[in-house]
Structures are given as C-alpha cells and as structure tokens.
Amino acid sequence: MLRSISLRLAAWYALAATITLAGLFVVGYQLLESYLVHGLDQLNTAEYEQIRARLGPNYQSLTASDINQRIRATTKYASVLFYIEVDEPGRGVVFYSNNLDGRPLPDVPHLHRFDGTMPNIGRLRLAEFILRPLDITIASSSEQVYKDMDGYVEVCSGLLGAMLCVSTLIGFALSRMALKPVRLIRETALRIGSDNLSERIPVSGVKDEISELGRLLNQMFDRLEYSFKEIRRFTAEASHELKTPLSLIRLQAEKLLVKGKLSPADEEAVQMQLEELARLNHIIEELLFLSRAEARAITLILKPQQPSRFLSVFAQDARVLAEHHGRRFELQCDGEGPAAFEAQRIRQVLLNLLVNALHASPPQGVVTLRSSVSASHWRVSLEDQGPGLPPGDRDRIFERFVRLGKRTADEQGSGLGLAICRSIIALHRGRIWAEAASEAGGLKVVFEIPTSDPPAAASGPSSAAARTQVPTIPKVAGT
Ligand SMILES: Nc1ncnc2c1ncn2[C@@H]1O[C@H](COP(=O)(O)OP(=O)(O)OP(=O)(O)O)[C@@H](O)[C@H]1O
Numbered sequence: 001m002l003r004s005i006s007l008r009l010a011a012w013y014a015l016a017a018t019i020t021l022a023g024l025f026v027v028g029y030q031l032l033e034s035y036l037v038h039g040l041d042q043l044n045t046a047e048y049e050q051i052r053a054r055l056g057p058n059y060q061s062l063t064a065s066d067i068n069q070r071i072r073a074t075t076k077y078a079s080v081l082f083y084i085e086v087d088e089p090g091r092g093v094v095f096y097s098n099n100l101d102g103r104p105l106p107d108v109p110h111l112h113r114f115d116g117t118m119p120n121i122g123r124l125r126l127a128e129f130i131l132r133p134l135d136i137t138i139a140s141s142s143e144q145v146y147k148d149m150d151g152y153v154e155v156c157s158g159l160l161g162a163m164l165c166v167s168t169l170i171g172f173a174l175s176r177m178a179l180k181p182v183r184l185i186r187e188t189a190l191r192i193g194s195d196n197l198s199e200r201i202p203v204s205g206v207k208d209e210i211s212e213l214g215r216l217l218n219q220m221f222d223r224l225e226y227s228f229k230e231i232r233r234f235t236a237e238a239s240h241e242l243k244t245p246l247s248l249i250r251l252q253a254e255k256l257l258v259k260g261k262l263s264p265a266d267e268e269a270v271q272m273q274l275e276e277l278a279r280l281n282h283i284i285e286e287l288l289f290l291s292r293a294e295a296r297a298i299t300l301i302l303k304p305q306q307p308s309r310f311l312s313v314f315a316q317d318a319r320v321l322a323e324h325h326g327r328r329f330e331l332q333c334d335g336e337g338p339a340a341f342e343a344q345r346i347r348q349v350l351l352n353l354l355v356n357a358l359h360a361s362p363p364q365g366v367v368t369l370r371s372s373v374s375a376s377h378w379r380v381s382l383e384d385q386g387p388g389l390p391p392g393d394r395d396r397i398f399e400r401f402v403r404l405g406k407r408t409a410d411e412q413g414s415g416l417g418l419a420i421c422r423s424i425i426a427l428h429r430g431r432i433w434a435e436a437a438s439e440a441g442g443l444k445v446v447f448e449i450p451t452s453d454p455p456a457a458a459s460g461p462s463s464a465a466a467r468t469q470v471p472t473i474p475k476v477a478g479t
C-alpha cells in the first residue's frame, strides 16, 4: 500500500501512460499486420493476372497438358515466391508448381482469401481465383510477415518498459511539483505551536483549491491565537487577582494565632489553613510564571559559567536533601567549558527533578546526576532507581497538573513542577525529555541547553551576560 500521495499519483500516471501506449501498440499491430497481409494478397493477384494472360482468351479449349505447359513456362521463376495449384472439376489437378512436390495446397471452402500452413513450408497466405472451369489457388509464404510482427512486438515491449520507467519519473516529478504547496502547509503547520501561534502559512495569489485551504487554515490559526491569548491573559490576571485576597486571608489567620485566644483544636485548624494557603499561593506563583513564560514576558540573564562549579555547589544541598529522605545522591561531571545559563532558574529545575526522583526512589536508592559538556551542548541527566514510567506517560508528565501513580501524604505536589522545568529549559533554548534509566526500571530526565552564546540583546546588564526573551518551547522528546 503506497502511503505517499506523490508516489500514488506517480504510479497512476505511469500506469495510465503505459496502458494508453500499450493500447496504441495493439491497434498498430493490427494495422501493420493487415497492411502486410494485404501486400501478399496483391502479390498473389498479380501472379494470377500473369497466369491468366499466359493462358490466353481460349483457355477453355486447352488440354490439361497445354495448360500445364503454359503455366509452367510462366511460373518457372515465380515458383521461388509462389505456390500454385490449378484444378479443373472433372479432370482433377491439372497443375502443381514444382515447389509443392505434388502436395495439395490447403483449402477453406467459401473463402477466397485465407491463411494456412503446410509442413516444411510453414505459414502461407492463399488466394483462390475462379477462371471457369479452372480453379486457380496461389499462395505466398507469410513467414516473413510474422517474423516482422514478432520484431514489432519485441520493440514495443522494450518501448513499454522504457515508457513505464520514464513516466514514473515524470509522474513523480509532476506530483512533487503539484504537491509543493501542500508540503509547505504541512511544514508550517508542524512549526506552529502554542509558543509561535503568530506564524502563518504562505498563500500564493493564485485562487486555487490549495491556496483556499491555506487561507482557511490561516483563519483557523487566527481564531486559535486569539483564544490562546485570551486564556493566557485570563490565567495571568486570575492568578494575579487571587494573590491579594489570599494575602489578606493569610494575614487574618496569622492575626488569630498571634492573639492566642484560640483553643488548641482551633489553633491546629488555623495552622492547617495557613499551610493550605501557602500551597495555594505556591500554585498561583507557578501558574503566573507559566503564563508569563508562554507570553514571552520573562527575561533571563544568561551568563557564561562553568557547569561543574555550579553543580558541585548544588550537590552539597542535594546530598543533604537525599539523606533527609534516606536516599543517596551522586554527581558525575564530564567535560569542561562554559555554558550560558541563569543559575537560579537551572537550580529550580534541578531541585524539582531531584525532589521527583527522591519521591520515586526506594529507601537507600541512589539518585545520580550526570553532566557532560560538548562543543555545542551542556547535557544534564538525573536518574533514579524508582519504578520508572511506561513510554506513553514519559511525555505527559511535562503537561500541567499531570500527576501519576499513588501519592503519599508528604507528596503535596501540584503537578506543575515539570511544566515549569520545560518552560525554563525552553527559555534557555534547550529541550527536556524523559527516558527509561535502565532495563531494570528507573526514570532518567534529561535536559540539554546550547553552550554557544545566545544572540546578544541590545542592552544587557553586563558585557559578559546576555538576555534572552524569545523562547521556543520545543516538543518534549521521549524515547
Ligand atoms: N522520577 C520519577 N519517577 C516516576 N514518576 C515521576 C518522576 N518524576 C515525575 N514523575 C511523575 O510525574 C508527575 C509530575 O511531576 P511534576 O514534578 O510535574 O509534579 P509533582 O512533582 O507532582 O508536583 P510539583 O508541582 O510539586 O512538582 C509526578 O506526579 C509523578 O507522577
């Protein structure tokens, strides 16, 4: 089954062209054959005319031997080409040409022009002429005609093969040319994502079906972009608006605690409220960050620095955190060289990955952070010995509010951590994905950011640092 339209069109084109040519060749075969056979018929008729002239007007009074003599004199040389038999009802055969060796020519009753075969001679074209009372049959060999026809078939088969190849190539080139606008639509549509909804499909001025499709898709993208903007604006505004009343509630609750007039049970209830408020506040902060990152309203200060130095500082905190959870933390650094990143944000990413890995790891499990720097990328992976995730879930965990598996009481996450990690890595022009840590299980979350200097902004806080404000949020790759 051909899956590409180009290939299918090329195949149909080649088939149609070859079948048309084959049809023409069949018609040509029949025309050529009847033309050549007609030529033999004319030769036979010419020979008959010669015999008739030789017999003369009084042929009816001639004896059998006279007839034989006259015809033989005429056909002395012609017997190389013609096979001749003369019959006379009542007298039987009165003449056989020498080349027949006394054998009778084939006869088809009621037909005057017909084909036949004779042993040792092969295929013949025969013509029967009535010259009362004589019945003259003249035949010519049609072997050459059929040899010519076989040659014709050979040449045509070769030409059909060539036609099939050439028309496949032409068909493929034509279909690729015709489908070029469709490919353009496909490539643009693939590029358009939530982060670059302003891109549009280039539409030519020609009013055809494909440009109409491009225009319709562009209109759909207009509507999508408007809806996305509205949702982002709403999330940002709602998060912002919620912060003030939440702060007021928190202040009120703290005031109640400070006054100290609450019963122990009420005090505990207020404490719980404060904890939940802190969690809510945290979620609102995270949502605000995500909507600002998607609206490209966050400016990072990317500073070239040594990843190994940054990671060894992070490792000190990570070890303490791992020990607190009863797990072990290991760091492996390969390669040297500066990478441009904002330490605070990358630390935020690493912390979220570490907390996730610690929650997933079994007691005494090892969480390994690996870093390698190449000429083009700084690659970091955090690997745990937990249960891991099935391939279908490894992309989903980077979506907002996605939390999988059973949660324990101390796992109070909101499901926004990895979505934020993805935004931060995208702000660094990098990508993040999850894969299986090993055959035995475990999850490895990997991120890569380019080590090359980002395009310098017009104004920066220092010459060594550069700002980036144009994130391209890539599709999260999974394995
Ligand atoms: N190392 C891991 N092993 C197994 N599952 C994981 C791992 N890391 C993340 N997950 C799954 O992905 C989900 C999303 O993780 P994410 O960090 O986005 O949210 P969270 O940790 O639940 O909450 P928070 O917003 O506090 O980070 C987790 O709830 C967990 O189910």
Ligand SMILES: [Mg+2]
Pocket: 352, 353, 355, 356, 413, 417, 418
């Ligand atoms: Mg998390």
